[in-house]
Amino acid sequence: xxxxxxxxxxxxxxxxxxxxxxxxxxxxxxxxxxxxxxxxxxxxxxxxxxxxxxxxxxxxxxxxxxxxxxxxxxxxxxxxxxxxxxxxxxxxxxxxxxxxxxxxxxxxxxxxxxxxxxxxxxxxxxxxxxxxxxxxxxxxxxxxxxxxxxxxxxxxxxxxxxxxxxxxxxxxxxxxxxxxxxxxxxxxxxxxxxxxxxxxxxxxxxxxxxxxxxxxxxxxxxxxxxxxxxxxxxxxxxxxxxxxxxxxxxxxxxxxxxxxxxxxxxxxxxxxxxxxxxxxxxxxxxxxxxxxxxxxxxxxxxxxxxxxxxxxxxxxxxxxxxxxxxxxxxxxxxxxxxxxxxx
Numbered sequence: 001x002x003x004x005x006x007x008x009x010x011x012x013x014x015x016x017x018x019x020x021x022x023x024x025x026x027x028x029x030x031x032x033x034x035x036x037x038x039x040x041x042x043x044x045x046x047x048x049x050x051x052x053x054x055x056x057x058x059x060x061x062x063x064x065x066x067x068x069x070x071x072x073x074x075x076x077x078x079x080x081x082x083x084x085x086x087x088x089x090x091x092x093x094x095x096x097x098x099x100x101x102x103x104x105x106x107x108x109x110x111x112x113x114x115x116x117x118x119x120x121x122x123x124x125x126x127x128x129x130x131x132x133x134x135x136x137x138x139x140x141x142x143x144x145x146x147x148x149x150x151x152x153x154x155x156x157x158x159x160x161x162x163x164x165x166x167x168x169x170x171x172x173x174x175x176x177x178x179x180x181x182x183x184x185x186x187x188x189x190x191x192x193x194x195x196x197x198x199x200x201x202x203x204x205x206x207x208x209x210x211x212x213x214x215x216x217x218x219x220x221x222x223x224x225x226x227x228x229x230x231x232x233x234x235x236x237x238x239x240x241x242x243x244x245x246x247x248x249x250x251x252x253x254x255x256x257x258x259x260x261x262x263x264x265x266x267x268x269x270x271x272x273x274x275x276x277x278x279x280x281x282x283x284x285x286x287x288x289x290x291x292x293x294x295x296x297x298x299x300x301x302x303x304x305x306x307x308x309x310x311x312x313x314x315x316x317x318x319x320x321x322x323x324x325x326x327x328x329x330x331x332x333x334x335x336x337x338x339x340x341x342x343x
Contacts, residue, residue, distance in 0.1 A: 164198025192224035284325035291320035
């Protein structure tokens with residue numbers, strides 16, 4: 001009798017924590033490949049057949065996203081000789097946290113998350129697969145959580161960058177300018193103090209939207225003037241936009257669907273409750289991918305934003321850091337490595 005009760009109890013737990021599927025919209029996700037790494041890939045970027053991924057305490061890696069072949073691996077930390085003296089020209093990247101590739105400039109930006117954060121700049125030549133560190137780094141005084149880029153149409157071979165910071169009371173968004181001709185930069189084109197830590201940034205035609213944890217979302221124009229603060233039910237951690245709809249990974253509150261037709265007056269449309277804290281979102285056509293901290297990957301059809309339909313879920317990927325669509329496939333950064341999923 002005791003064994004039967006235990007079986008019923010564990011069956012109930014499996015039912016409770018499983019990802020129920022909609023039989024009318026059945027479309028299975030399948031793990032196609034897992035690219036194992038030396039350390040957790042907390043962030044990655046994709047361009048063509050190239051995948052650029054952080055390896056947390058180990059540095060960063062460039063690999064072929066079709067074959068998984070490692071093209072380059074740049075180790076972090078400083079190297080020393082036999083007498084304990086630091087070797088010259090060595091990087092001091094301790095916890096690589098953010099990685100972004102600007103293909104137009106063939107430039108790679110690497111951010112660490114140490115107390116004195118830095119963005120290291122590399123030039124990557126796609127034709128011959130060579131990588132060289134530009135003899136510079138863009139210094140910062142706070143932990144960098146995200147970086148987004150925009151072409152500067154006035155001056156060739158330059159780009160604007162927006163980055164979000166967090167350190168004690170110094171929470172801000174900065175707009176900078178990078179020139180690939182001479183590798184010069186200006187980190188203080190504009191600066192805007194914000195109410196809380198900036199976890200993620202997205203861009204519309206005229207505005208920057210940031211996820212600010214317990215303070216919800218923060219909206220400003222590209223000149224970092226004016227502001228709108230919209231409180232969410234949980235802790236806003238990641239954002240993705242489709243048309244006039246904003247999807248917010250809101251940790252314990254699931255995913256919030258918000259209408260931003262009037263961007264100065266956002267309106268809540270729908271909440272998607274989940275098993276696990278929503279930490280990352282991305283969208284492709286009408287498919288919304290959601291990653292949770294307990295290792296679940298959800299796939300929803302959001303063609304009708306007032307009635308999102310879950311079509312599949314993959315469980316137990318240990319811990320998910322980021323989800324991103326590329327070429328009809330879903331890439332997931334988790335403690336297992338970079339996971340490629342077909343659907």
